[in-house]
Amino acid sequence: MIDRIKERAARAIRERREEITRIADEIFDHPEVGGREFFAANLLTRILTDNGYEVARPWTSLPTAFSAVLRGSAPGPRVALLAEYDALPGLGHACGHNLIAAGVVGAALGLAAVKDELPGEVVVFGTPAEESNGGKVTLVEEGALEGVQAALMFHPGDANVLEVSSLALEALEFVFKGRAAHAPSGAQEGINALEVVIQFFNLVNGLRPYLKNNVHINGIIVEGGITPNIIPERAVARFYIRAENRRQLEEAVKRVEDCARGASLAVGAAFSYHRYEFSYEPMVTNRALAGAFRENLLALGVRDLAPPRCIRGSLDMGNVSRVVPSIHPYLALGREKVIPHTEEFARAARGPEGKELAVLAAQALAWTAADVLLDAGLRSRVQAEFRAAASED
Numbered sequence: 001m002i003d004r005i006k007e008r009a010a011r012a013i014r015e016r017r018e019e020i021t022r023i024a025d026e027i028f029d030h031p032e033v034g035g036r037e038f039f040a041a042n043l044l045t046r047i048l049t050d051n052g053y054e055v056a057r058p059w060t061s062l063p064t065a066f067s068a069v070l071r072g073s074a075p076g077p078r079v080a081l082l083a084e085y086d087a088l089p090g091l092g093h094a095c096g097h098n099l100i101a102a103g104v105v106g107a108a109l110g111l112a113a114v115k116d117e118l119p120g121e122v123v124v125f126g127t128p129a130e131e132s133n134g135g136k137v138t139l140v141e142e143g144a145l146e147g148v149q150a151a152l153m154f155h156p157g158d159a160n161v162l163e164v165s166s167l168a169l170e171a172l173e174f175v176f177k178g179r180a181a182h183a184p185s186g187a188q189e190g191i192n193a194l195e196v197v198i199q200f201f202n203l204v205n206g207l208r209p210y211l212k213n214n215v216h217i218n219g220i221i222v223e224g225g226i227t228p229n230i231i232p233e234r235a236v237a238r239f240y241i242r243a244e245n246r247r248q249l250e251e252a253v254k255r256v257e258d259c260a261r262g263a264s265l266a267v268g269a270a271f272s273y274h275r276y277e278f279s280y281e282p283m284v285t286n287r288a289l290a291g292a293f294r295e296n297l298l299a300l301g302v303r304d305l306a307p308p309r310c311i312r313g314s315l316d317m318g319n320v321s322r323v324v325p326s327i328h329p330y331l332a333l334g335r336e337k338v339i340p341h342t343e344e345f346a347r348a349a350r351g352p353e354g355k356e357l358a359v360l361a362a363q364a365l366a367w368t369a370a371d372v373l374l375d376a377g378l379r380s381r382v383q384a385e386f387r388a389a390a391s392e393d
């Protein structure tokens with residue numbers, strides 16, 4: 001019975017190929033950076049409303065987030081599909097989030113076509129600002145994922161990677177305070193906050209040989225004085241610090257803090273630091289869910305599946321994966337290996353390979369969502385694995 005329902009959903013998606021690929025193109029042609037995705041949120045919620053979804057917007061405290069619920073034929077489990085739609089400043093849709101939006105909404109249309117045979121609920125979450133201040137963190141903090149059995153999405157990439165892990169991230173801003181003085185005549189009375197930042201960077205660079213594998217520290221100076229004839233009183237640096245898990249991340253943060261303290265102490269400056277963007281948790285892929293997605297991809301004719309991969313970056317889906325069993329598979333965009341955040345990737349996200357990927361992803365996601373709703377055995381394997389992973393922490 002499941003196979004017949006899935007085949008009906010896939011047929012509905014293939015029949016609506018034009019509409020699905022138009023979503024990808026329209027969002028591509030109206031790139032909006034995180035938090036300002038009004039065009040995309042309007043477009044997606046209109047299509048979902050027209051197809052029987054009950055849309056809530058505004059939703060959570062984010063103006064460009066939304067939720068859209070499809071009720072099946074009977075009470076039952078709740079499965080979530082997560083859509084991203086933000087662009088990169090200056091590069092447009094070079095991360096292919098237009099394809100995520102089209103693939104997820106395409107899946108939602110396929111599921112709407114079989115809702116008379118589905119128990120439970122499908123909920124599409126519009127999740128803004130993945131590239132900056134991840135909207136999924138707010139989703140989690142505001143309790144939007146309560147009662148959800150599984151959270152599904154996909155991301156375009158350079159290969160088909162179904163089991164993805166990512167690094168934990170802290171975004172920290174360090175503020176150094178010295179004492180202003182005229183340069184050069186009053187230099188001895190001043191405390192040069194810019195020099196403190198430069199020492200801070202040197203100390204951090206000196207840490208590198210001691211850092212564990214997969215600990216990454218990247219910094220920039222965002223304020224370093226106003227004019228050369230005033231000794232800078234204030235200087236500010238921002239860092240992304242990443243590690244494989246929370247414990248290693250906290251250790252790395254502590255060492256960077258020590259560097260800031262050492263640099264300040266040496267000349268009597270003061271410093272403080274704070275988080276300036278959300279902190280991301282490492283992505284934990286639910287292997288049982290990824291297995292269902294794999295079977296569906298194979299049935300759709302995809303053969304070249306890559307081994308599990310830890311991406312050397314961070315995802316706001318990581319925070320979702322701590323509270324709900326989740327997958328964040330990468331699906332290859334075209335046959336050439338194109339790397340996200342490049343112009344080539346953007347071209348492919350607007351090209352025929354992008355359209356093919358959106359339709360493929362829509363079918364694989366719709367089928368996996370149907371599996372979650374219809375297969376109690378799968379749900380209990382997913383839950384058992386999730387509980388076991390949570391108790392290891």
Ligand SMILES: [Zn+2]
Pocket residue numbers: 095096097130155
């Ligand atoms: Zn992305």
